[in-house]
Amino acid sequence: MAEKIVLSKKDRMAVCWRHQFLQGSWNYERMQNGGWCYSIIPAIKKLYPNKEDQIAALKRHMEFYNTHPYVSSPVMGVTLAMEEERANGAPIDDVAIQGVKVGMMGPLAGVGDPAFWFTMRPILGALGASFAMSGNILGPILFFVLWNVIRYGFMWYTQEFGYKVGTSITQDLSGGLLGKITQGASILGMFVIGALVQRWVSITLTPVVSTVANDEVNIIDFSTFDGSGESLRDILVQYDGGKSLYDTRSTTLQDNLNSLTPGLLAVCLTLFICWLLKKNVSPIVIIIGLFIVGIIGVLCNFM
Amino acid sequence: MxxxxxxxxxxxxxxxxxxxxxxxxxxxxxxxxxxxxxxxxxxxxxxxxxxxxxxxxxxxxxxxxxxxxxxxxxxxxxxxxxxxxxxxxxxxxxxxxxxxxxxxxxxxxxxxxxxxxxxxxxxxxxxxxxxxxxxxxxxxxxxxxxxxxxxxxxxxxxxxxxxxxxxxxxxxxxxxxxxxxxxxxxxxxxxxxxxxxxxxxxxxxATKETWPFFALGFTVACIQELTLIGLGVIGVALALIYLTLKESGGSAGSASNTGDPLGDILNDY
Structure with a gap:
């Protein structure tokens, strides 16, 4: 009996590296098929020495494929295991391989999108942005390094995991773990989004609701100012003590809303946009609409 | 340039x-x-x-x-x-x-x-x-x-x-x-x-289960002292607690009447 052909760690690393370019030839016809075929080439070269087998393998990996680019890694791992068995004579046909790919890509994309695009990127992005807005270089560096370490680590270890457990991965993932990861990611995501809406969606209404005259004792007495540092200090002390600079105290509509809860308008706006999106209004239209509202708001002096 | x-x-x-x-x-x-x-x-x-x-x-x-x-x-x-x-x-x-x-x-x-x-x-x-x-x-x-x-x-x-x-x-x-x-x-x-x-x-x-967490995030964020890292930690902790409780809640339910000692005592009266 001929010696078993196995994929070495080096082969698997080559596949994993190429797998990063999965979406390069993304197309409306078969989506990620070209990138998938490109990624698996090192394995095909190793497993099938003869030309006909190589052609057959390349053709079967040019079939339709589309999932989230990172969670594609466990699918790749399983496919590598199956191709290896097949090259060693196991009766695995094209349908079985395509079936596993298609069977895994759907549910896994359902995990990848919320976990990476809607939990990790908003969180790391917001973290980075909060440093960056004050011009701190740490923000971009933190985002870039953390993201790529997590991403490549995830891709390599899940591919290895898929390769080791082979076809049993599909059962394993459907046994609750997948659902738990999705749910955990959604909970964390919703929590953080709630926080971000409060912190970073800014709407300020400027209309003045009421103007009340300040009590005489609460107004800083400017009459003592004679240009010397000492009198300036005296005024600043009064200001620090909470005295007002003006004769009247005005309350804006925003102050009233803030006393209900800060960010109330922001959350209302966000929920309204959620509803619009559900009604299939394009995000681009909404964005342009918000700018128009902003301009009108400034022109009419209410924002 | x-x-x-x-x-x-x-x-x-x-x-x-x-x-x-x-x-x-x-x-x-x-x-x-x-x-x-x-x-x-x-x-x-x-x-x-x-x-x-x-x-x-x-x-x-x-x-x-x-x-x-x-x-x-x-x-x-x-x-x-x-x-x-x-x-x-x-x-x-x-x-x-x-x-x-x-x-x-x-x-x-x-x-x-x-x-x-x-x-x-x-x-x-x-x-x-x-x-x-x-x-x-x-x-x-x-x-x-x-x-x-x-x-x-x-x-x-x-x-x-x-x-x-x-x-x-x-x-x-x-x-x-x-x-x-x-x-x-x-x-x-x-x-x-x-x-x-x-x-x-x-x-x-958004699902029925995750909306409360949105509300929590929104209100907790009013505390300006909390940094984003702090909020992230709270979020992870909440997710873990929720998943654990959900799991144990499910198994306790099937373990039937001994799950509630106080209820058993009251029933004995």
Missing amino acids: NIITVLLIVIVAFLAGMEGILDEFQFHQPLVACTLIGLVSGHLTEGIMLAGNLQLMALGWANVGAAVAPDAALASVASAIIMVLGLDGATASESVISTSIAVAVPLSVAGLFLTMICRTLAIPIVHIMDGGAEKGSFKTIEIWQYIAIAMQGARIAIPAAILCFVPSDVVTAALQAMPAWLSDGMTVGGGMVAAVGYAMVINMM
Whole structure:
């Protein structure tokens, strides 16, 4: 009996590296098929020495494929295991391989999108942005390094995991773990989004609701100012003590809303946009609409 | 701008364009792209500040299924170049940054159309790859994969290069010609635009079970002392607690009547 052909760690690393370019030839016809075929080439070269087998393998990996680019890694791992068995004579046909790919890509994309695009990127992005807005270089560096370490680590270890457990991965993932990861990611995501809406969606209404005259004792007495540092200090002390600079105290509509809860308008706006999106209004239209509202708001002096 | 700066900007733009489709290294995210353009053009601090502001707007922009999100790559690269041109033309940095943010939005729409064109052009490319598979030619598949990626890079690099050759006084004049109501309105609108990204995320994840966590996040965030890292820790803890309780709650329910000692005592009376 001929010696078993196995994929070495080096082969698997080559596949994993190429797998990063999965979406390069993304197309409306078969989506990620070209990138998938490109990624698996090192394995095909190793497993099938003869030309006909190589052609057959390349053709079967040019079939339709589309999932989230990172969670594609466990699918790749399983496919590598199956191709290896097949090259060693196991009766695995094209349908079985395509079936596993298609069977895994759907549910896994359902995990990848919320976990990476809607939990990790908003969180790391917001973290980075909060440093960056004050011009701190740490923000971009933190985002870039953390993201790529997590991403490549995830891709390599899940591919290895898929390769080791082979076809049993599909059962394993459907046994609750997948659902738990999705749910955990959604909970964390919703929590953080709630926080971000409060912190970073800014709407300020400027209309003045009421103007009340300040009590005489609460107004800083400017009459003592004679240009010397000492009198300036005296005024600043009064200001620090909470005295007002003006004769009247005005309350804006925003102050009233803030006393209900800060960010109330922001959350209302966000929920309204959620509803619009559900009604299939394009995000681009909404964005342009918000700018128009902003301009009108400034022109009419209410924002 | 001298020729080396332009060249470096075009390289950054090329990387951003590649990443706009690959979505791996994140060169297309404003946080990375604007910082790099700021770095190569000598306006690092302003670049980082623009990066932070744009990133907040783009937090929820992601391509999911059939939904097409605004294109972060062209938005971040082009608005960073406009910012650099404005700064070179000696416009005050604050107003340049806020107008650059405003122009980013129409640019992200333009980028979207370019992406769609590239994704259509990729169809004949995979047909050539099919031909390669037919003949067992690994080289054909590999080369056309690289060509497809390069096409996506060029999608951003070409507009970036063109933009670099617009004289900076033209950009400055355009920026200064903008009336105050327009730029102020854009700033106000920009403050609200972040909500669109968040709404996209919410629609993706919201279920009956997760809405309470949104409410918690919203109210807890009013405590200004909590940093984002702190909020993240609370979020992770809540998720873990919820999952654990849900699991034990499910098993306790099936373990029937002994699960509630107080109830048993009361029943005995």
